Amino acid sequence: MITPVLLAGGSGTRLWPVSRARFPKQFAALVGEESLFQAAARRFDAPGFTAPLVVTAEEFRFIAAEQLDRAGVPAQGLILEPFPRNTAGAALAAALYLSRGGPEGLILVVPSDQLIPDAAAFRAAVELGIPAASDGRIVTFGITPTRAETGYGWLECGEPSHPGVETLVRFIEKPAADLAGRLLANPRCLWNSGLFLVRADVLLGAAARHVPELLAAAREAVTEASADLGFIRLSAGPWSRVADISIDHAIMERVSNLSVVRHDGVWADLGSWAAVLEQAPRDRTGTALQGHATAVECENTLLRSDSDGIELVGIGLKNVVAVATRDAVLVADIGCSQAVRLAVETLRARAVPQATAFARELRPWGWYETIGAGERFQVKRIHVHPGAALSLQSHLHRSEHWVVVQGTARVTVGDRVCLVSENQSIYVPLGEVHRLENPGRVPMVLIEVQTGSYLGEDDIVRYEDRYARE
Incomplete structure (x- = not known):
């Protein structure tokens, strides 16, 4: 063996x-x-x-x-x-x-x-x-x-x-x-x-x-x-x-x-987008489409859109790679695709978040993505797998408003535990110990509105966590 x-x-x-x-x-x-x-x-x-x-x-x-x-x-x-x-x-x-x-x-x-x-x-x-x-x-x-x-x-x-x-x-x-x-x-x-x-x-x-x-x-x-x-x-x-x-x-x-x-x-x-184009299914012009993409009179070109909200259209392109995600777009000559890492180094030097992270962040319990942000507020969509739970936690600088849009959430806020169903909401005050769980058999999705003086992901004090995170 x-x-x-x-x-x-x-x-x-x-x-x-x-x-x-x-x-x-x-x-x-x-x-x-x-x-x-x-x-x-x-x-x-x-x-x-x-x-x-x-x-x-x-x-x-x-x-x-x-x-x-x-x-x-x-x-x-x-x-x-x-x-x-x-x-x-x-x-x-x-x-x-x-x-x-x-x-x-x-x-x-x-x-x-x-x-x-x-x-x-x-x-x-x-x-x-x-x-x-x-x-x-x-x-x-x-x-x-x-x-x-x-x-x-x-x-x-x-x-x-x-x-x-x-x-x-x-x-x-x-x-x-x-x-x-x-x-x-x-x-x-x-x-x-x-x-x-x-x-x-x-x-x-x-x-x-x-x-x-x-x-x-x-x-x-x-x-x-x-x-x-x-x-x-x-x-x-x-x-x-x-x-x-x-x-x-x-x-x-x-x-x-x-x-x-x-x-x-x-x-x-697959060390470059040129290599991906070579291995992807292509039409008679050598053009490959992935995701939400459309090509008109293109040749030897890769068009890829990973976002449901972005329809990528290429017209008259030749020897080009164009890749769109929800938060970033790459357009390059296919012969220069090995230089993408240099662009990433430039983004890192400017501390651009997209250099290393996605708008959608995966977690052991599911994922979340930021859908809006401004002065002292941030809006996220949170997806929790069936049977999964976030840690028992609190925040020093923000409060949270939760609106369930799919499934049912079991919510702990302080000493209170309750079920929150679709179209219902609950408020988590600043500093209050809380937990979010999905007791159901289908994914649970909610919209979270954060308000406060600091909204970074490191503003978390964990008391219990089934995934042993600090």
Whole structure:
């Protein structure tokens, strides 16, 4: 049995405004109806594979858990990094955790932000690598290249090590254009997918030889980890000593027991809007429409609107990406889509909220979004899942007025508990202890009007919280 380890802690910016630091691309539906993370989980929901182990960031824990639930794929655990430490620490933490059940178990390390449409074909490639991995080799997966790509790392293959498996001669960093052209012409050269299959003890042994301090810190973080609401929280102190380095640089480029399995199917690291356009369904002009979008006489263009209230229309556009969300719009030449991260850095420098956060903020109990704000007031729409509850809390600087527009709310205000149904309202005075719950079987939605001298989200004093937030 192979245990998939889904790495889901990244926070990329090149697919802004759909991907942001608070909701990165692995959790977004970029091509199709499900997120890349959900697709990665379902890809290995098949005979021969155990339930996945997920490694993600603390702030993404409820997003990951909810998306796994919607995908119908139960995880055997969700490991939470107190802060990001790149792929080496994440992979080693997973190997250490899994090695307790059998040090020779096979693990498949899977970045969860890649597009691999043919799951069965990729599982077949993984199965080809089992004998080599069982014999103590680290098996990587190379993608048959279709262009002289400068944004990917490459692999150079050598002689066979096992049936259907070749030795790995060398890793090649993201090449310049002239080198990429030569690599494309060499049948021994493949794109590096970043996935690998290995026995847990083999990976840990390689780490002990090449990055012993990193391994020691990761081991201590796992040993001192705590269980919380079904999550596995790595210990923050030791984790702070884990080097911020990729698994390729830390281990793969330093060992000699490497093999490669070729995958000839479609694979994409959706690292830019140009890559999304390439993989999205397109019409005869090469134009792709996503969401509420219309194209007139456009060519090689991506138009996407994620907001029900925004109809995006493109006329006479060529080689353009235009993406609209409720609170931000991106328009760029498709050839410049790799520069989106530079725009995000500019927005961050100006402290623009849209650089990192959405108008709709996800919470373990549901979500809220700001629909209006002004001097000393703010209006929000709050959606609470069936059976969910907000924390028992109070505010130092604001009062709140709640109007239920869907479902029924159970409201605690001070010592009073009451049910508030559709078209009914209730007032929460400044400083009063209160709680909002949804006791029903359908989502509950209310409009909240906040008034006061300070309306920031950090004006919360929590007394009880079923989600263990501070």
